Amino acid sequence: MTEGYIKFNCDWMQEEFPFQEEIFSQLETARTKLYKLGLIGMYPDGIGFGNISVKTGEGSSFIITGSATGQFEKLDQSHYALVTGYDFDKNSISCSGLTKASAESLTHAAVYESLPEIGAVVHVHCLWLWEKLLNNYPTTSDEIEYGTPEMAYAVGKLASEINGRKEKVIVMGGHREGILAFGNNLIEATSQIINIYNQYKHE
Numbered sequence: 001m002t003e004g005y006i007k008f009n010c011d012w013m014q015e016e017f018p019f020q021e022e023i024f025s026q027l028e029t030a031r032t033k034l035y036k037l038g039l040i041g042m043y044p045d046g047i048g049f050g051n052i053s054v055k056t057g058e059g060s061s062f063i064i065t066g067s068a069t070g071q072f073e074k075l076d077q078s079h080y081a082l083v084t085g086y087d088f089d090k091n092s093i094s095c096s097g098l099t100k101a102s103a104e105s106l107t108h109a110a111v112y113e114s115l116p117e118i119g120a121v122v123h124v125h126c127l128w129l130w131e132k133l134l135n136n137y138p139t140t141s142d143e144i145e146y147g148t149p150e151m152a153y154a155v156g157k158l159a160s161e162i163n164g165r166k167e168k169v170i171v172m173g174g175h176r177e178g179i180l181a182f183g184n185n186l187i188e189a190t191s192q193i194i195n196i197y198n199q200y201k202h203e
């Protein structure tokens with residue numbers, strides 16, 4: 001059965017949200033490390049990739065890098081968005097901020113939804129690493145495409161299955177180059193990706 005494609009829908013309140021300086025600085029520290037390795041960035045055609053998020057402690061809301069921010073080495077607070085609600089079946093989110101939340105916010109939401117103790121999620125793109133990890137690490141089906149409710153469900157399910165493991169990394173089989181990691185905080189989530197990157201870099 002082929003399911004109809006449900007367009008990603010973002011209910012955006014274009015206004016500033018409360019953003020603690022300390023959280024912002026933690027996000028930037030983590031993002032800069034990933035940016036320097038090219039795990040967050042921009043393709044030659046101008047499309048940005050990679051995103052990073054952190055739970056704010058209030059309900060299910062989280063702060064995530066905004067859409068089309070991949071190319072910037074440094075972000076300011078206006079490049080981030082607060083996701084305040086989401087609906088997987090409708091492929092929709094509600095957010096506020098001066099930039100719209102990333103279209104991949106639902107994948108982050110899926111991890112937070114299945115594992116309430118998780119505090120941060122990192123999603124990067126890296127072709128060579130993706131090819132090495134594909135089906136060697138927990139991998140979502142190659143039939144599940146980026147930006148679909150199915151991807152969110154698949155990632156949420158895998159996340160809860162591997163939470164007891166040391167390495168909390170998911171390869172997105174149907175999202176070429178896409179890799180996701182999570183942890184109790186930004187340092188942990190970022191280290192997950194960087195450790196694997198360093199481990200496979202020399203192989």
Ligand SMILES: [Zn+2]
Nearest residue numbers: 050104125178
């Ligand atoms: Zn992606």
